[in-house]
Amino acid sequence: MSSPALVASADTYLETARYLQSGTETLFAVYTSPVSARTDLGVLLVHSGPNNFSAHRNGVWTDISRRLACEGIPSLRFDFAGTGESSGEFVLRLDGQPVTDVTAAMDALRATGCRRLLIIGSCFGGIPSVVAGVARGDVAGMILVSPPLVMPGAGGMASFRERLGEVINRPALRAIATNREYRRWFLARFASLAWTRATIQLRRLASRTPASRTPEPSAGARPGRGMLIESELARLVMTGNHIELVYGTSDDNLVRIEGDAEASRSLRRLRDRRPAGLVWTVFDGAVHGLEDVALQEQLIRLILGRACDLTGRPPTAAG
């Protein structure tokens, strides 16, 4: 393959359009690489899904890519199937095509010579990123920007079978067998779920409330239905990855977590297990949707800082 051409006025990065095969769909991506002295870390930028494209709002992904290149860090930003320039129809799912898409993008970035990956997932984009990332050993960290860890309404929740599938699958069982930290977390989680379930049953018996009766809504944190991708997040945290959850104080996705006692407890448990592995960053304002230019800049600096931390190089003024 010949050397790609410099396409911008700056001589610090190269940008190349790519098409990636993702199952039966073709994804569009832009690969940004430094001109010289690249690190072994690659950054994958995953946008929020529908109504978005590779550059993200206000070109934030483009800006991050070019500034990462100034730090010697290559990156890839891409369109999910059914968004931007990619083929297909977008489907909001926790498995299937979106996960295949992220996996294809991770593989493409690895194929450029990166040995470790930092994944940045915006809103929904964080969910398939976690699911795809847990199945591989090259993810060094993830920054999830306002991920919808608690879905609004029951319709958006995973079914009992889906949640069971999250826990009882080959990678999870392998992690239980081989990773002591994960095993401890899993058993503690299992015990906690069993205790919660038993408590509910005992209360029902005591109050003689029919099992089918819908609980009355109440103010404050409700028992909730738990957190999406909890098992995957736990596996990533327990196996030494750096996971950072970034929210804004007025993000609906944060409010939903705070209003769901089960989800709040799950996150607290993970943070208690590995405080350095699960970092919780809350900006003042709304991070979701990146609808504030000043917050965009704060986010860019945070991502640059974390990426540089992982490479062991201090950020330069150019980045």
Next chain:
Amino acid sequence: MTTSANWPVAASGGKPQADVTVEPNGPVACAEASLVNSARTVVGTVLEDAGFLVRPDGALFVVLHRPVDRPPSGLLTVCSSLFAEQHTDYRREVCLARLLASAGVAVARFHYRSLGNSAPGPASLDAFTQDALDVTQAAQRLTSASRVAFLGVGVGSLVASRAWLAHPDAPLLLWKPVIDGAQYFRNLFRARLIAATRARGPRPAATDELLAKLVDEGHADVMGFTVTASLYASLVASRLTETLPGQPRRILLQPFRGARATSVERLAADWRARGCLVDLQPVKLAEDPWYIPDGAAVAASVHDTEEQFMANARDWLLSSWESGE
């Protein structure tokens, strides 16, 4: 307005990567038309090349859609909308491009300078118009298409209508056209208030304060998009009614339901009075005045109504070219 970009460009011949060397700040060091650092794919019966058009004004991100099995019968350049509206329109424009390419028409889509995947550069209506003309010229060379047309979407109508004047035989298509730049910004600033309320954020600065910031700092934040003073100044003074074609031209107006549609009838009458052949086809889709990306009007998938109005645009364009021969 001139099509002055005589920068040399390079041949790709379908290669996933271009074999060219481009000096920073300099012209491309080869002789034929091409997108550099490009990739190619086939979607159904459509060949798509995505890459960068390198020129002294900075590289533009361009996607060229064309039929896979035959030379295109013409070329349509899409001048997209801006800011949040560009995001909600994006997939619709990709779908139109694929529809037209499968009907034998090449379509050139691009990101204006300083936006999306294109290189940074000073943004203004003149600059964006030059971008549209440069892309059109390069796409014509790449496809050998002799017939050209322009599509303007939203505020991109102001760009498309100016680029259109440099191509005397080209038809013009406008989707939910912005007729008055000043009115466009008034509505955009109003949408900012709605967005802040929706996000439960603090009440944003009043419009006067925002405009003062534009003057003082050269840019301002509108719902997470950077609006530069040069872009604002050039757009706010622009009106579609001031686009004066020198000879009778063919125009298709496809307004959506909403505030902009009320002025479209008057625009059509104006242009007809100047001898233009104007077709007015209102579309049963709502404008999205608040740019809230979760309504049916902005869904990622293409609905029946969208397919119908795109098919109407395709049929109108093909018949315009045929009747112009």
